[in-house]
Each structure stands twice: as C-alpha cells, then as structure tokens.
Amino acid sequence: MDWTDTLAELIRRTTSDLPADAEAALCRAVDVESPDSQAALILRALVENTALARQQSTPLCQDTGTLTFFWEVPPGTDTAALEQAARNAVARATHNGWLRRNTIDTLTGRSVDSNVAEGCPVCHFEQRAADGEGSCKTPRSMGVPPMKHGQDARATPVRKGFCKSPEGHAAGIEVWLLQKGGGSENMSRQFSLPDETLGAGRDLEGVRRCLLHAVWQTQGFGCAPGVLGVCIGADRAEGFLVAKRQLLRSLDDAAPEPELAALERRVLEEANALGIGPMGMGGTTTLLGVKIAARTRLPASYFVTVAYLCWACRRRGLRVSSDGSLHWLN
Amino acid sequence: MITLHHPFTETAVRALCAGEAVRVSGRVCTGRDRLHKHLAEGGACPADLRDGALFHCGPVVVPLSPDPAQPSDGRGGWRVVAAGPTTSIREEPYMARVIERFGVRVVIGKGGMGEATRAACARFGCVYLQAVGGAAALIAQRIKRVAQVHFLEEFGATEALWELDIEGLEAVVGIDASGRSLYDEVRDASAMRLRRLLG
Numbered sequence: 001m002d003w004t005d006t007l008a009e010l011i012r013r014t015t016s017d018l019p020a021d022a023e024a025a026l027c028r029a030v031d032v033e034s035p036d037s038q039a040a041l042i043l044r045a046l047v048e049n050t051a052l053a054r055q056q057s058t059p060l061c062q063d064t065g066t067l068t069f070f071w072e073v074p075p076g077t078d079t080a081a082l083e084q085a086a087r088n089a090v091a092r093a094t095h096n097g098w099l100r101r102n103t104i105d106t107l108t109g110r111s112v113d114s115n116v117a118e119g120c121p122v123c124h125f126e127q128r129a130a131d132g133e134g135s136c137k138t139p140r141s142m143g144v145p146p147m148k149h150g151q152d153a154r155a156t157p158v159r160k161g162f163c164k165s166p167e168g169h170a171a172g173i174e175v176w177l178l179q180k181g182g183g184s185e186n187m188s189r190q191f192s193l194p195d196e197t198l199g200a201g202r203d204l205e206g207v208r209r210c211l212l213h214a215v216w217q218t219q220g221f222g223c224a225p226g227v228l229g230v231c232i233g234a235d236r237a238e239g240f241l242v243a244k245r246q247l248l249r250s251l252d253d254a255a256p257e258p259e260l261a262a263l264e265r266r267v268l269e270e271a272n273a274l275g276i277g278p279m280g281m282g283g284t285t286t287l288l289g290v291k292i293a294a295r296t297r298l299p300a301s302y303f304v305t306v307a308y309l310c311w312a313c314r315r316r317g318l319r320v321s322s323d324g325s326l327h328w329l330n
Numbered sequence: 331m332i333t334l335h336h337p338f339t340e341t342a343v344r345a346l347c348a349g350e351a352v353r354v355s356g357r358v359c360t361g362r363d364r365l366h367k368h369l370a371e372g373g374a375c376p377a378d379l380r381d382g383a384l385f386h387c388g389p390v391v392v393p394l395s396p397d398p399a400q401p402s403d404g405r406g407g408w409r410v411v412a413a414g415p416t417t418s419i420r421e422e423p424y425m426a427r428v429i430e431r432f433g434v435r436v437v438i439g440k441g442g443m444g445e446a447t448r449a450a451c452a453r454f455g456c457v458y459l460q461a462v463g464g465a466a467a468l469i470a471q472r473i474k475r476v477a478q479v480h481f482l483e484e485f486g487a488t489e490a491l492w493e494l495d496i497e498g499l500e501a502v503v504g505i506d507a508s509g510r511s512l513y514d515e516v517r518d519a520s521a522m523r524l525r526r527l528l529g
Contacts, residue, residue, distance in 0.1 A: 016467075038502050038512075041351060045462040045500060053467035059412040062390050062466040097392040097411045101487045109364075111486025183417045183440075183463070199528065209528055216524050220441035220513055221417055223463035270527055274520040279463050280441060281502060282516045312464045 001324050003085035004092065007175075011067070011093040014177045014316040015059045018050045019330050021251040022288065022313045026050065029225060029278075029285040039283025046278075046311060057098070061223075061312040063181035064099040067121035070245065072128050072174040079125045082173070086123055087116045124241070128174075171322030174329070176248050179314035180307075184222035187308040188243070189214055190236060192301070202302045204263055207232055207292075208270075210304045215271040215287065219280040222310045225288045227251065228267070229307035233295035239305030246291035247309045248317075250330075255292055264290040278311075288313075333498075337381035338435035340455040346503045348510040352459065354436065354499040357477065358383040360413075363420055364489040365481065369431065370424035376480040377493050379432035386421060386439035388488035389413035390466070391476070408476040410494065412466035415440035418458070426450035442504050442513030451507050458505035460512075472499045 026047050033039040053060035069086050073079060091114045093099045103112040103120060115121075191210040193202045198213055200206035211228060218226070229246030231239045254261040268290045277283025288311065297303070317329035334342060336356025346352065359377050361369075361384050369375055390412035418425075418439030426446040428434060435456055437447070440463040451458060461469065477493040485491075505511045 038349065038351070041500075041502065042462050045465050045468055049462070049465035049468040052471065053412075056467060058467050058470065059390055060467055061464040062388065062412040062414045062470075063416070063464075064390070064412075097390055100388065100390040100412070104486070111488065113487070181464075186417070212524060212527060216520060219517060219520065220419060223440065273527070274523050276516060276520050279460055280516055281460060281504070281512055282519075310464060 001320060001326070003082060004088040006318065006320070006326065007069075007086055007089035007177075008092045008096075010175070010177050010316055010318055011089055012057055012096075012098050013328075014179050014314045015064055015093070015098050016053045016057045017316070018054070018060055019250075019313065019315060022311070023047070023050050025251050025288045026225075026311065029288070033277075033283050033285060037283060038281045039277045039285060042278040042281065043285065059098060059100070060314070061181060061310075062100055063183060064102055065179040065181040065314070066185065067099075067115075068178045068180070068244070069121060069123045070176045070178070070248065071123060071125045073125055074171050074173070075127055075129075077125075077127075077173065079123075082125075082175075083123045086121055090115050090121050172319055174317065174319040176315060176317035176329075178244070178247060180244070180247070181222075181310055181312065184226065184308050184310040187214075187218045187222040188240070189217075189306050189308075190239060191304040191306075193304060194302075200304075204259060206302075207304050208263060208267060211267045211290070211306065212270055212274075214306045214308070215267075215276070216274060218308055219276045219286075222308050223312070224276060224278055224280060225285045225311050227289040227309040227313055228287065228291065229309065230290065230292040231295060231303070231305045232292065233297035234303060234305070235298070235301065236303060236305075238295070239303045240307065242293055242295060243305040243307035246293055247307055247313065248315050249291045251289040251313075257294065260292045260294060264292050334436065336383060338383065339381065340435065343435050343455055343457045344507045346457050346506050347508075348503050348506045348512045350503045352501050352503060354383065354438070354459065354501060355497050356383075356495065358385045358438065358494050358496050358499070360385045360387045360389065360490075360492040360494065362386060362388050362416060362489045364485040365491050366421045366424035366428060368481075370427040375432055375491075377478070377491055379428075379434050381433060381435050383436035383438060384428070384434050385461075385494075386416050386418045386437070387413055387461075388416060389470070389473075389492060391487055391492070408479065408492075410470050410473045410476060410492075413470045413473060413494075414466040415461040415463055417441050418443050422447060429454050429456050438499070438501060442511060448505055448509055448511050448514075451505050452509035455507050457503060457507055458511075459501035460504040461499065461501045469499060472496050
C-alpha cells in the first residue's frame with residue numbers, strides 16, 4: 001500500500017466531504033429556525049454547499065486550515081516514513097486544489113506554496129500496546145483515562161474509531177485527520193481559574209461560566225454554528241491538545257462521565273438560547289455540539305481550555321489492518 | 331431578493347437596510363490583511379475600487395494551464411475552486427481609510443466590523459455585506475471568471491488582489507449606510523441574555 005496515495009485520498013475526503021453527523025446537525029438546524037430568517041437562509045446555503053463540495057471534490061471551505069494527523073501505531077512503526085508520506089500527500093493535495101496555499105513563512109511573510117514546512121502538517125503519534133485481549137484501548141488524549149482490565153464502565157471509549165475492531169488491529173495503523181480553519185483557531189482560548197471577572201471558581205459551575213463567555217466572545221469570528229472541544233485540567237500545552245482531540249468525537253456521543261455529559265448538554269442548550277445564531281446574525285443555532293474531557297491538574301492550576309471549531313468540522317479517519325486492508329472510519 | 335450590480339451607485343447602496351438579503355453581480359476585488367495594510371498606509375491600488383466591491387476573501391485557485399512559464403501577474407489563466415469570506419474585523423484598523431481613499435461602495439466579508447467602519451459606511455455611502463462563511467463551493471460557483479490578479483508574487487496567492495467577475499453572490503446586509511449594524515444589535519441582546527444566564 002502506498003501511504004502517500006492513501007493520505008492524499010484522506011485529505012480529499014476530509015476537505016470536501018463533511019461527516020454525516022455534522023451534515024445531519026445542519027439539516028436539523030434548518031428546521032428549527034424560522035423559514036424566512038437570515039439564520040435559515042444561511043443554514044440552507046451551508047447544506048447546499050456541503051452537497052456541492054462533496055459532488056465536485058472541492059474544498060467545502062476555502063480556509064483548508066491547519067492539517068493535524070493523529071496517528072495510532074503499533075510498536076516498532078517507522079513513524080518518520082509515515083510523516084514523510086503525510087508531507088508528500090499535503091503537497092499533492094495542494095497541487096490538486098484540494099488545499100489552499102495556506103502557509104506563510106512567519107519571518108519573511110512569503111507564501112510557502114507547497115504547504116509543507118518544518119512541523120507542517122502536524123503529526124501526533126501514539127503507540128498502541130499490542131494487547132491482544134478483548135478490551136478496548138483508548139488513547140490517553142481522547143479524554144478518557146487509560147483503562148485497566150477490570151475497571152468500571154467509566155472508561156468505555158467515547159468514539160468507535162479508537163476501539164479495537166472485532167478482528168483486532170494490534171498490528172494495524174489508525175490515523176485521523178482534522179482540518180481546522182484559522183478563523184476558528186483564533187477563537188480557541190484558555191482560562192485559568194479562579195477568574196474573578198467571570199465569577200468563575202474552581203468547579204464545574206466555573207467551567208460553565210467560562211464556556212458561555214467563550215461562546216459569547218466568539219460571535220462575529222469563527223463561523224457559527226460551531227463545536228466546543230474542552231479540556232478541564234492538565235497543563236496549558238496538554239490542555240490545548242486534549243481540547244482539540246475532543247473535536248474528533250461524533251456530535252452524537254456524550255462524555256462517559258455523567259457530570260461532564262450533563263455539562264455538555266447544559267452548555268449546548270444555554271449557548272443556543274443566547275440568540276447569536278449562524279454567522280452571528282441572530283437565531284437559535286449557535287453551537288452544534290459541546291465535547292468536554294477532564295484531566296488531573298496540579299494543586300496550583302485549574303485550566304479550562306476551549307478549542308472552537310466552526311460548522312465545517314472536517315474530520316476523517318482510516319485504519320489499515322495488519323493484512324494491508326483499508327477501512328474508512330466515517 | 332434585491333440585486334446589486336457593479337458599478338455600485340451611492341443611491342443603490344443607501345437604499346439598503348440591515349437584514350435584507352441581496353445578490354451581487356459584476357466585478358468584485360478580493361483583499362485581505364496584506365492588501366488592506368498596503369492601501370491604508372498610502373499604497374497604490376492597481377485595480378479601480380471606485381464604486382466597487384472589496385471582498386474579504388482568500389480563494390483557492392488553480393492555474394488553468396500547467397505551464398510554469400505562464401505570466402504570474404497577468405490576465406486570466408486561473409480558476410477559482412473555492413472562495414469564501416474571511417473574518418472582517420481583522421481589517422478594522424484599515425477599512426475606514428480604504429473606503430475613504432478609494433471610494434469603495436460595498437464591503438463583503440463575515441462577522442461584521444467595528445465602530446470606525448460603521449461610521450465610514452454612513453459618511454461615505456458604503457454597505458457591509460455578510461457572505462455565507464465557509465460556503466466556499468457555493469460561492470466559487472458564483473465566480474464566472476478571474477479577470478486579473480495583482481500582487482501575486484508579493485503577497486502570495488491567498489493574499490493577492492483577485493479581480494473576479496461574479497454572478498448572483500448571495501449575501502445579507504450586515505451594516506447599512508444609515509449606520510445600523512445587525513451585529514451590534516445581536517451582540518447587545520446576547521450580552522443581556524448571557525447576564526441573565528450567569529445571574
């Protein structure tokens with residue numbers, strides 16, 4: 001199997017084909033808004049755009065974003081070769097018009113037309129232990145603590161893609177691609193609690209206040225309706241990574257911890273009651289989903305990290321099994 | 331639905347009200363951060379913006395011909411595969427000056443703009459239109475032709491000034507020439523609801 005070909009196809013699908021859960025959420029939103037409103041007009045255009053991009057294999061948003069590959073590989077994998085394949089695939093996808101020339105040399109201000117540079121695209125590798133038994137292993141960064149055998153159901157993985165498939169995939173490789181646009185990335189933020197100006201203390205009520213405040217501040221920036229990926233705890237750097245990884249979760253799932261699932265539901269409902277609406281022009285559809293994970297923290301720190309994603313939640317995954325067969329994961 | 335065609339007259343622009351849906355046709359110029367800074371700081375504009383439209387947009391373009399010898403700053407030779415508005419507020423430090431200097435009548439972008447632009451719209455007879463953010467395939471379909479490109483080498487393809495001929499681009503009036511901003515209204519109303527929610 002040629003990894004460059006495979007990853008170029010992953011980019012084509014990610015950039016042009018919105019996942020079914022996101023498309024369904026947009027379609028439901030059209031029905032919720034009043035038919036003659038600006039909100040309904042905008043949402044109908046988003047649905048039409050989604051179908052058109054898929055049919056033409058063209059980018060569904062012109063900001064094809066930061067490309068982040070999340071890899072899960074067995075021990076002994078040549079990750080340098082996979083990273084090189086990702087770079088080759090990005091250059092090819094850019095040449096094909098699937099990606100915008102979207103990379104600027106920060107010092108010279110010149111465009112890096114291939115979109116390939118040091119650390120660009122981003123690759124995160126995690127090694128999966130080859131545990132042949134029937135349990136699911138969920139990567140640490142997916143928002144769930146690592147599971148030990150016999151642990152209770154709180155550790156049930158939150159997304160199918162990172163579960164062991166029935167045939168097992170201990171020797172297989174799984175990769176997810178997230179394309180996140182600059183407008184939405186500019187709106188990601190981090191709070192350090194307590195925050196007196198928000199009246200936010202070190203508890204879930206404080207987290208709720210941060211999240212609603214973040215949604216209010218985002219209006220007019222990242223294209224609403226959006227998705228919040230949230231990490232409570234961790235240090236600053238890990239908080240942003242964990243928050244971003246929550247954006248790989250299906251819009252239809254819920255956090256395995258009941259208190260976080262309840263907070264996800266509540267913030268979604270309250271944010272949509274703010275009246276901000278699609279593109280900040282008013283309406284009842286401001287968020288499509290809220291995805292929260294919790295991590296341990298230092299006694300001195302309590303970070304709430306928010307990764308904001310616009311309506312164009314471009315995420316796709318694939319798994320190559322040990323026999324070389326390829327499975328698309330959404 | 332109201333239709334607007336280039337060149338945009340002051341009368342047509344002043345007749346628009348915030349919240350109205352419009353369709354825009356004719357010549358539109360793209361410009362992002364690099365261009366706005368250049369124009370606001372006294373730089374020359376190679377395209378005629380008088381009674382024109384400035385679209386906050388960095389398109390995805392592919393050359394029609396694979397010939398690398400093709401002149402890079404010339405007419406045509408490009409196809410837009412995806413195009414949509416970028417966040418306009420980044421141009422707030424420059425926008426009012428650009429409207430005044432070049433006689434821009436229509437600004438197309440997303441998310442609205444600030445007080446200086448709102449005041450410039452009222453004073454000089456300009457309107458701010460909200461295009462559908464992220465609807466890049468749909469908007470690319472409304473672009474019939476790349477007429478010309480400027481600053482391609484200097485700014486790069488995304489930040490370059492693309493002169494596009496468009497037909498029927500859908501947008502909503504966000505800030506009208508009477509100085510009414512839909513974004514300010516939504517922001518104020520949502521701030522009140524937020525205060526109620528947070529007690």
